Amino acid sequence: MDEGKASEDVGKEKMWExxxxxxxxxxxxxxxxxxxxxxxxxxxxxxxEDLKEIVRYMANATxxxxxxxxxxxELNFRLIEENQTLHKMMLERAAxxxxxxTAVIVRASEERERDNLL
Numbered sequence: 001m002d003e004g005k006a007s008e009d010v011g012k013e014k015m016w017e018x019x020x021x022x023x024x025x026x027x028x029x030x031x032x033x034x035x036x037x038x039x040x041x042x043x044x045x046x047x048x049e050d051l052k053e054i055v056r057y058m059a060n061a062t063x064x065x066x067x068x069x070x071x072x073x074e075l076n077f078r079l080i081e082e083n084q085t086l087h088k089m090m091l092e093r094a095a096x097x098x099x100x101x102t103a104v105i106v107r108a109s110e111e112r113e114r115d116n117l118l
Contacts, residue, residue, distance in 0.1 A: 084113065 091109055 087113075 087109065
């Protein structure tokens with residue numbers, strides 16, 4: 001019996017050691033999983049910050065471009081107004097030089113301006 005009991009105790013001890021070894025393996029695996037999850041989370045946070053920075057940069061660039069476009073539109077309107085003023089001055093001077101042809105020129109010019117506005 002003592003031999004059977006000793007054999008049984010050795011078997012239980014061996015099972016216990018295998019169980020403890022499996023627990024250690026599980027703990028190591030679980031710690032690796034936690035490390036990987038933490039690294040993935042930190043990487044995604046960094047990527048999100050990078051994306052936020054890119055979006056901010058693009059928004060600022062777009063705002064700057066729209067501002068420049070608005071300024072160009074304003075300049076274009078001023079140039080159109082100046083051109084119309086110069087054109088009217090040219091017609092008035094032409095009218096002073098040639099009174100007979102001026103009415104026809106002025107009328108044609110006004111019709112062209114009206115067509116351009118439409």
